[in-house]
Amino acid sequence: MSHCPPLVLPSASPASSGMLASANERKQALIEEIHTLKREKNALILAHLYERVDVQDVADVWGDSLGLSQRAAETDADLIIFCGVHFMAETAKLLNPAKTVYLANPNAGCPMADMITAKDLEAFKAKHPGLPVLAYVNTSAEVKALSDYCCTSANASDVARFAAQECGVGEILFVPDRNLARYVQTQVPEVKITYYEGFCPTHMRMEVADVIKLQQQYPEAALLVHPECDDPIKDLADFIGSTTAIVQAAKASDKPVFIVATEDGVSQRLAADCPEKLFITPTRASAICPNMKLTRLENIRNSLLGNNTPIEIAPHLVEPATRCIESMMRVPRGEKVRLNP
Numbered sequence: 436m437s438h439c440p441p442l443v444l445p446s447a448s449p450a451s452s453g454m455l456a457s458a459n460e461r462k463q464a465l466i467e468e469i470h471t472l473k474r475e476k477n478a479l480i481l482a483h484l485y486e487r488v489d490v491q492d493v494a495d496v497w498g499d500s501l502g503l504s505q506r507a508a509e510t511d512a513d514l515i516i517f518c519g520v521h522f523m524a525e526t527a528k529l530l531n532p533a534k535t536v537y538l539a540n541p542n543a544g545c546p547m548a549d550m551i552t553a554k555d556l557e558a559f560k561a562k563h564p565g566l567p568v569l570a571y572v573n574t575s576a577e578v579k580a581l582s583d584y585c586c587t588s589a590n591a592s593d594v595a596r597f598a599a600q601e602c603g604v605g606e607i608l609f610v611p612d613r614n615l616a617r618y619v620q621t622q623v624p625e626v627k628i629t630y631y632e633g634f635c636p637t638h639m640r641m642e643v644a645d646v647i648k649l650q651q652q653y654p655e656a657a658l659l660v661h662p663e664c665d666d667p668i669k670d671l672a673d674f675i676g677s678t679t680a681i682v683q684a685a686k687a688s689d690k691p692v693f694i695v696a697t698e699d700g701v702s703q704r705l706a707a708d709c710p711e712k713l714f715i716t717p718t719r720a721s722a723i724c725p726n727m728k729l730t731r732l733e734n735i736r737n738s739l740l741g742n743n744t745p746i747e748i749a750p751h752l753v754e755p756a757t758r759c760i761e762s763m764m765r766v767p768r769g770e771k772v773r774l775n776p
């Protein structure tokens with residue numbers, strides 16, 4: 436197995452090592468303050484796996500969109516701080532309307548979710564009348580309110596199958612991610628999936644040529660792929676799943692090396708938890724979601740102190756958007772979390 440040569444850093448001067456020590460002390464004090472405030476306010480901190488590892492580490496729960504929504508739905512905390520992007524905090528609020536929900540950094544949006552507006556969806560539905568709409572959770576409350584079913588990357592195939600059966604149809608509409616839609620089509624061939632042309636810019640920046648180069652460099656590696664990746668990358672995969680499913684598959688496998696084709700936060704989580712294994716993100720410099728990386732520890736502290744604006748949902752959207760999200764909670768799960776041998 437070949438490894439990159441170690442990065443040799445110049446040794447720290449006494450002045451710079453003193454600065455480093457005080458930066459570490461400040462960070463430690465901030466982490467302790469967050470833990471104290473969290474207890475005082477009876478808060479639940481949720482972090483998506485694409486967040487910085489230090490943000491994931493102060494959270495009560497890290498995971499994928501489905502797991503975090505489920506935790507938001509069942510919590511008895513008074514306050515939910517969501518470290519993720521806007522649609523995630525909106526989903527948590529819809530599932531738990533009595534709670535105060537903060538998006539830790541209120542500027543964190545999702546460009547894929549922004550690719551479809553309510554008006555766009557109305558036009559898409561008008562082009563394909565009479566078909567049920569399955570919306571990826573990566574959508575606004577307005578879009579969910581116009582949709583019949585909701586899914587995450589962890590349950591998309593199960594929900595698509597369920598939706599077609601429940602409605603007694605052989606075709607459904609899927610918005611907005613064309614890459615997830617195409618993957619669902621391979622898993623649910625009995626249902627025609629007519630999809631919208633949205634995509635995740637972060638996953639689309641990943642180059643298949645880089646994946647192939649890494650496979651040649653590490654022939655023993657397993658390739659773990661998120662379904663938001665483009666088809667040529669998914670075609671090479673040993674395992675396709677949500678971010679939590681990727682983490683579980685890597686932890687359960689005996690392989691020493693993993694090429695992790697999704698946003699870099701997943702490799703960072705795995706490297707922290709499994710130091711004996713090697714995790715490599717293809718096209719790493721581009722496979723970073725700028726929105727997910729906006730959240731810092733300071734944002735969490737500020738939210739715990741109430742220096743943030745709570746998520747509010749327009750009253751006319753609450754009932755239809757909640758019905759859409761809750762549709763996925765009643766679908767039985769079927770996803771594998773082990774690598775194929």
Ligand code: 13P
Pocket residue numbers: 483498499500501545573587588589635663676677678679
């Ligand atoms: P999951 O959380 O379902 O793995 O999806 C990733 C994502 O796009 C979050 O923005």
Ligand code: SF4
Pocket residue numbers: 485520544545546547548573635636637638698724725726727
């Ligand atoms: Fe949106 Fe992609 Fe970032 Fe997820 S990784 S928040 S889908 S842009």
